[in-house]
Amino acid sequence: LNVFLELFETGVTPDIKREQPQIVGISVCTMDQMLAGMTLAHLIKERGLPGHVTVGGPHITMLREQIPRVRALFDVVDSAVVFDGAEPLLRLAEALEGGRGLSAVPNLIYRDGGRVRVNPVKVRASEPAPMPDFEGLPLGRYLVPYPVLPLATSRGCYHGRCAFCNVGYGAPVGYHRFTTEAVVKQMLALHRRYGVRHIFFADEVIAPRTLREISEALESLGAPVHWCGCARLERALTGELLSRMAAGGCRMLLFGLESASPQIVQRMRKGTTPEEASRVLRESAQAGIWNHVFFFFGFPGETLDDAQETVNFVFAHRDAIHSASPGAFLLERYAAVHRSPASFGVTRIIDNRGTDLAIHFDYEVALGMGEDMAELVVQRFLDVLPVKEFGQYYVSDAHRFTYASDLYERRQPMPVWLASGGPR
Ligand code: SF4
Structure with a gap:
C-alpha cells in the first residue's frame, strides 16, 4: 500500500x-x-x-x-x-x-x-545562505500549535570528525559560518513577514560563538523569536552562555551524546567527554532549556559494559534530559567507518547489489556487539522505559520545541523523559 x-x-x-x-x-x-x-x-x-x-x-x-x-x-x-x-x-x-x-x-x-x-560539481555551498521564501505555503495548516520555520547559521560542521557521521557526504565542503548580523536579520524578517515566533535552526551544529552572538542580539530586542538547534556537549557551552541563550530565546537544544563510555566516545572521535556532557546538560536544564539527547548502541568495538555506562548515565541525568532519541549504530555511506572500516574493527561491509540506492549497510565486527546485539540492546532499553500517557519518543522536534517554548512562557516546569505518566 x-x-x-x-x-x-x-x-x-x-x-x-x-x-x-x-x-x-x-x-x-x-x-x-x-x-x-x-x-x-x-x-x-x-x-x-x-x-x-x-x-x-x-x-x-x-x-x-x-x-x-x-x-x-x-x-x-x-x-x-x-x-x-x-x-x-x-x-x-x-x-x-x-x-x-x-x-x-x-x-x-x-x-x-x-x-x-x-556535469561537474561547481557549487558545494552558497554563502551567505539565501533568504528562504515560504510565500504561498499554507503555514496555518501544519499540525503544530504554532508555525515553525527553518533557518541555518552555517553549512557543514566545525568539528566534522565524528567517525559515524557523514557530514559533507564525503566531499570537502568545509565549514561556513554565516554572519550573526545576516542570521538575525533573516530571523526578524521571517518574524515580520509570516508572523512566526519559532525558528528551528537546521544546522548540523551551531557554533558557540554564533550561539552567544545571536543570543545577545535577540536579548537586546526583547527576545521576539524563540529558537532551537543542535549544539555540542563541550566546554565552550558554559553555564553563563546557556543562561544568556535562554534569555535570548533559546528554548531547546539537541545534543549528540552518542555514548557515555569514555573509550567509545574517544573511538568515535567525538571530541567530548561524559564529564563535560554531564555539566552541560545540567546547566542547560537549569537555564530553562529543553534538552533533547541522541545516543546509540553498537558503535564498532562497543561492549555490553560500554552500553551499560550509557544507560547508567542517562538514568543518572534523568532530571536534565527532557526527551531523547536512542538507536542502534548505522554504518552510513561516506562516514569514516565506511571509508576505512578496518581502522574501526569492521571486518566486512555487506554491499548488497539488490539495494543499489542504499545509504547504510550491514557489517561485521571483530570485537564487541554486532548489529543484532545492538538492536537487541535498544529494544531492551525501550522496554524498560517508563510508561507515558503521551509517548514523547514519537513526538516530532517541532512539537517538542513549541511545547518547551510554551512551558517557558508560562514559567511551568519541564517534564523529564524518564518520568512516567502525563506531563506534570
Ligand atoms: S555528529 Fe555532529 S558534531 Fe559530529 S561531525 Fe557530525 S555534525 Fe559534527
Missing part, C-alpha cells in the same frame, strides 16, 4: 495540471522521503503532465555516485541536482527557458536521450 498515491492524485497532480510548471523540483532530504518523492515523480510521468522533473536535497547528494548507474530512476525523473541546489536550479531554469542543452548546468545529473550525463 502506497499511502502517497491518493494524496498526490487528489492534492498535487491537479495543481500541476492547472499551473503547467516548467520545472517540478522534488526535495528528498532523508531516506524516508524517497518513496514519497519517487511516487510523485512517477505520477507526473505516468499522467503525461508537463514539467522537467528534478530531484535534489541531502539524500540525493548522498547517492550522487549511485544515481547515474540506476537507469530506471530516469524513467521518472529528468535530472538530479546534488549539493547546494540554489544556483544550479536557477541555471537549470535558465537553460530550459532558453532552449539550451543542460551540459553547462553545474551539479546536474541528467538524462540526455538514452544516456545519463554527469
Whole structure:
C-alpha cells in the first residue's frame, strides 16, 4: 500500500495540471522521503503532465555516485541536482527557458536521450545562505500549535570528525559560518513577514560563538523569536552562555551524546567527554532549556559494559534530559567507518547489489556487539522505559520545541523523559 498515491492524485497532480510548471523540483532530504518523492515523480510521468522533473536535497547528494548507474530512476525523473541546489536550479531554469542543452548546468545529473550525463560539481555551498521564501505555503495548516520555520547559521560542521557521521557526504565542503548580523536579520524578517515566533535552526551544529552572538542580539530586542538547534556537549557551552541563550530565546537544544563510555566516545572521535556532557546538560536544564539527547548502541568495538555506562548515565541525568532519541549504530555511506572500516574493527561491509540506492549497510565486527546485539540492546532499553500517557519518543522536534517554548512562557516546569505518566 502506497499511502502517497491518493494524496498526490487528489492534492498535487491537479495543481500541476492547472499551473503547467516548467520545472517540478522534488526535495528528498532523508531516506524516508524517497518513496514519497519517487511516487510523485512517477505520477507526473505516468499522467503525461508537463514539467522537467528534478530531484535534489541531502539524500540525493548522498547517492550522487549511485544515481547515474540506476537507469530506471530516469524513467521518472529528468535530472538530479546534488549539493547546494540554489544556483544550479536557477541555471537549470535558465537553460530550459532558453532552449539550451543542460551540459553547462553545474551539479546536474541528467538524462540526455538514452544516456545519463554527469556535469561537474561547481557549487558545494552558497554563502551567505539565501533568504528562504515560504510565500504561498499554507503555514496555518501544519499540525503544530504554532508555525515553525527553518533557518541555518552555517553549512557543514566545525568539528566534522565524528567517525559515524557523514557530514559533507564525503566531499570537502568545509565549514561556513554565516554572519550573526545576516542570521538575525533573516530571523526578524521571517518574524515580520509570516508572523512566526519559532525558528528551528537546521544546522548540523551551531557554533558557540554564533550561539552567544545571536543570543545577545535577540536579548537586546526583547527576545521576539524563540529558537532551537543542535549544539555540542563541550566546554565552550558554559553555564553563563546557556543562561544568556535562554534569555535570548533559546528554548531547546539537541545534543549528540552518542555514548557515555569514555573509550567509545574517544573511538568515535567525538571530541567530548561524559564529564563535560554531564555539566552541560545540567546547566542547560537549569537555564530553562529543553534538552533533547541522541545516543546509540553498537558503535564498532562497543561492549555490553560500554552500553551499560550509557544507560547508567542517562538514568543518572534523568532530571536534565527532557526527551531523547536512542538507536542502534548505522554504518552510513561516506562516514569514516565506511571509508576505512578496518581502522574501526569492521571486518566486512555487506554491499548488497539488490539495494543499489542504499545509504547504510550491514557489517561485521571483530570485537564487541554486532548489529543484532545492538538492536537487541535498544529494544531492551525501550522496554524498560517508563510508561507515558503521551509517548514523547514519537513526538516530532517541532512539537517538542513549541511545547518547551510554551512551558517557558508560562514559567511551568519541564517534564523529564524518564518520568512516567502525563506531563506534570
Ligand atoms: S555528529 Fe555532529 S558534531 Fe559530529 S561531525 Fe557530525 S555534525 Fe559534527
